Amino acid sequence: MKKWIAVSGILFAVFLLGCVSEQNVAKEQIKIYGSGASFPAPQIENWIYEFSKVNKNVIVEYSSKGSGAGINDFKSKLVHFACTDPPAKESEWIEFKKLGEPLQFPFIVGAVVVVYNLPVDELKLDGETLAKIFMGEIEFWDDQAIKALNPNANLPHEKIIVIHRSDSSGTTEVFTTYLSLVSKDFKEKVGAGKLVEWPVDKIGRGFGGKGNEGVSAMFKQTSNSIAYVELAYALHENFKMISLKNAEGNFVKANAETISSAISASSAYVPDPKEGYKEDPKQFLNARGKNSYPIVSFSHVLLWQSYPKDEAQAIKSFWNWVLTEGQKHIIEGYAPLPKEIAELGLKAVESIRGE
Amino acid sequence: MLRELKNKVFVIYLILSAFLVILPLFHILFSVFANGIPVLLKYGLAFLTETLPAPNRGGGIFPAIYGTFMMVFLASLMGIPLAVLAGIFVAEYPNNALSRATRSLLLIMLEFPTILVGLFVMAILVMPIGSFSALAGAFALMIVMLPYVATYTEQAMRSVPAQYKEGAYALGLRKVRVVFSITLKIAKKGVITGLLIGMAKVSGETAPLIFTAGNAWRSTGGVLEPVGAIPLWIYYLVQQPYTNYHEIAWGAALVLMLFFLAVFLPIRLSMVRT
Numbered sequence: 001m002k003k004w005i006a007v008s009g010i011l012f013a014v015f016l017l018g019c020v021s022e023q024n025v026a027k028e029q030i031k032i033y034g035s036g037a038s039f040p041a042p043q044i045e046n047w048i049y050e051f052s053k054v055n056k057n058v059i060v061e062y063s064s065k066g067s068g069a070g071i072n073d074f075k076s077k078l079v080h081f082a083c084t085d086p087p088a089k090e091s092e093w094i095e096f097k098k099l100g101e102p103l104q105f106p107f108i109v110g111a112v113v114v115v116y117n118l119p120v121d122e123l124k125l126d127g128e129t130l131a132k133i134f135m136g137e138i139e140f141w142d143d144q145a146i147k148a149l150n151p152n153a154n155l156p157h158e159k160i161i162v163i164h165r166s167d168s169s170g171t172t173e174v175f176t177t178y179l180s181l182v183s184k185d186f187k188e189k190v191g192a193g194k195l196v197e198w199p200v201d202k203i204g205r206g207f208g209g210k211g212n213e214g215v216s217a218m219f220k221q222t223s224n225s226i227a228y229v230e231l232a233y234a235l236h237e238n239f240k241m242i243s244l245k246n247a248e249g250n251f252v253k254a255n256a257e258t259i260s261s262a263i264s265a266s267s268a269y270v271p272d273p274k275e276g277y278k279e280d281p282k283q284f285l286n287a288r289g290k291n292s293y294p295i296v297s298f299s300h301v302l303l304w305q306s307y308p309k310d311e312a313q314a315i316k317s318f319w320n321w322v323l324t325e326g327q328k329h330i331i332e333g334y335a336p337l338p339k340e341i342a343e344l345g346l347k348a349v350e351s352i353r354g355e
Numbered sequence: 356m357l358r359e360l361k362n363k364v365f366v367i368y369l370i371l372s373a374f375l376v377i378l379p380l381f382h383i384l385f386s387v388f389a390n391g392i393p394v395l396l397k398y399g400l401a402f403l404t405e406t407l408p409a410p411n412r413g414g415g416i417f418p419a420i421y422g423t424f425m426m427v428f429l430a431s432l433m434g435i436p437l438a439v440l441a442g443i444f445v446a447e448y449p450n451n452a453l454s455r456a457t458r459s460l461l462l463i464m465l466e467f468p469t470i471l472v473g474l475f476v477m478a479i480l481v482m483p484i485g486s487f488s489a490l491a492g493a494f495a496l497m498i499v500m501l502p503y504v505a506t507y508t509e510q511a512m513r514s515v516p517a518q519y520k521e522g523a524y525a526l527g528l529r530k531v532r533v534v535f536s537i538t539l540k541i542a543k544k545g546v547i548t549g550l551l552i553g554m555a556k557v558s559g560e561t562a563p564l565i566f567t568a569g570n571a572w573r574s575t576g577g578v579l580e581p582v583g584a585i586p587l588w589i590y591y592l593v594q595q596p597y598t599n600y601h602e603i604a605w606g607a608a609l610v611l612m613l614f615f616l617a618v619f620l621p622i623r624l625s626m627v628r629t
Contacts, residue, residue, distance in 0.1 A: 063570035
C-alpha cells in the first residue's frame with residue numbers, strides 16, 4: 001500500500017510541476033476558441049497552421065462539431081467565435097442581441113458537386129434532368145433526356161443508383177435548395193431541407209450514407225451510381241464530376257475559378273455583417289455569369305463586437321489575417337472570397353472593440 | 356452412437372460461438388495494429404510530442420495524450436475515494452435500505468448513456484464557469500467511472516470470508532480497523548482491479564467529453580481550460596477527408612490501445628498467478 005502512495009505522490013508532483021511551467025508560458029500567449037461547422041474545419045486548421053508561423057502569441061483552437069452546436073456554444077459564450085454554414089436565423093439573431101452585438105460574415109466558399117460512377121469520361125447534365133434523376137423519374141442511364149445532353153457519350157442501359165446523405169446535413173440543404181430552384185416538380189414533391197424524403201428510395205434505387213465519408217464509401221462500391229458530395233471530397237477521392245448547366249446555358253465543372261465567378265456575380269446579396277441574418281443562401285445558387293458554377297455556398301463566422309481587451313486584439317489579428325493573407329493559403333476544395341466580400345468582413349473585424 | 360454425435364456437434368457449436376464472440380476483439384486488435392504501426396514508424400517520436408498538423412502535413416497527438424492523462428488523473432483523484440467508500444458502505448451494510456437503493460442505482464449507472472452524463476455536466480459546470488474545461492471533462496469521466504469502481508470494491512469486500520472479520524472482532528478491534536486494515540487489505544487486489552478497469556474504461560470514452568472538455572488541437576491548457584483527448588481526436592479526425600488525419604487517427608487508436616493493454620495485461624497476469 002505504501003508503494004502505491006509513494007508512486008501516486010510522485011505522479012502528482014510531476015503533474016503539478018507540469019501545470020506550473022505551463023502557466024508561465026501561458027502568460028504571454030492568448031488562446032482563442034472557436035467551434036462549429038465541420039465543412040470549413042480543414043481550411044481553418046490550415047489557416048491556424050500558417051497564422052501561428054507569423055504570430056506566435058496567439059493560439060487558435062477550433063473544434064468542428066456542426067453548425068448548430070457552434071451557434072449554441074456562441075450563444076452560451078463558451079467560445080470566442082463560431083462557424084456556421086447556413087447563416088444564423090432571425091430568431092437566433094434576436095437571442096444573440098440580448099447578449100451583445102453580434103457580427104456575421106462569410107469567410108470561405110465551397111461547392112456541392114455531383115459525382116457519377118460510370119465508364120464515361122464526360123457527363124453533362126442540366127438542373128431539370130438532375131432533379132428528375134434524384135426523384136427517380138429517370139430510370140436508366142441511356143434515357144432520352146440524358147442522351148440529348150450527351151449525344152456523343154456511350155451511355156449504358158443500366159439502372160441509375162442514387163446515393164444521398166442519410167443524416168441531417170448542410171450539404172443536403174444546399175443541394176436540395178438548388179434542385180428546388182431549378183425544378184418546380186422537385187420543389188413540390190421533395191422540397192429543400194437538411195433532411196428530406198427521397199422518392200427514389202421508395203422504388204429501391206436510392207440509398208443513404210452517413211456523412212460525406214459514408215456517401216463516398218458507398219458511391220465507390222456501387223457502379224452506375226450518382227451522388228452529391230462536398231468538392232473537397234470529390235477532389236480528394238478523384239471522383240468524376242458532372243458538368244452542370246448554369247443560368248446562362250454553359251456547362252461548367254466546379255473549381256476555384258467557377259466558384260469565385262458565381263460568388264462575384266451575386267456579391268451584392270451579402271448583407272451588412274451587423275445584420276447577418278438577412279442573408280438568403282438561395283441568392284447565391286444558380287448565379288448569373290458565363291463561367292459561374294451553380295451550386296456554391298458560404299461558410300460564415302459569428303463574432304461579438306466587444307471582447308475583453310487582450311482577447312479582442314488577438315481575435316482581430318487572426319480574422320484580419322484570414323481575410324487578407326489567409327485568402328492566399330486556400331487548400332484544395334475551397335475557393336477564396338472575392339475582394340468586395342472580404343472587404344465587408346474586414347470592416348466588421350475593424351469594428352470589434354476591447355473593453 | 357447418436358448420443359455421442361449429438362454431444363460432439365454441440366461441443367463444436369459451443370466452440371464456434373465462443374470463437375465468434377471473441378472474433379471482433381481480434382479483428383479490432385489486428386486492424387489497429389496493422390494500421391497504427393506504420394503511422395507511428397512514419398511520424399516517428401514526433402507523433403507523441405507534436406501538435407495537430409494542417410491537412411496533408413506531418414504532426415503529432417501530444418495535446419490529446421496530455422488531455423487524456425490529465426482528465427483521467429483528475430477523475431481518479433475525485434472519483435476513487437468516493438467510489439471506494441460507497442462500495443465499502445454497500446458491502447458492510449447490505450441490509451440497509453439506502454445501501455440496497457445504492458446497489459441498484461450503481462447498476463443503472465453502469466448502463467447509463469454517457470452522452471447524457473456529458474449534457475448534465477455541461478449544465479452544472481460548463482455553463483457556470485463559462486468555458487469548456489478539463490475539470491468539466493474530468494467530472495463527467497468521474498461519473499462514468501464511479502459505478503465500476505464501487506461495484507468492484509463491493510464485490511471484492513464481500514468475497515472476504517467472514518471468519519477473518521469474526522477473528523478481528525474477537526481480538527477486540529473496532530469496526531474502522533476491521534474494515535480498513537483487515538477486509539480492505541484482503542480485498543486489495545479486487546479493489547485495484549476495479550480502479551484500473553474504471554480508469555481504462557474512461558480513458559477510452561468520447562461521448563461524455565463532447566460537451567464538457569471542448570477540445571484542443573495545439574494547446575495544453577490548465578485545469579479550467581479546454582483540453583483535447585485521444586478518443587475525441589479520433590472521433591473528429593475520421594470525419595475529415597484528409598489522408599494524414601486518417602493516419603493520425605489510426606496512430607492515436609494504437610496509442611490508446613497500448614495504454615489500455617499496458618493497464619490491463621499486468622492485472623490479468625497477476626490475477627492468474629494468484
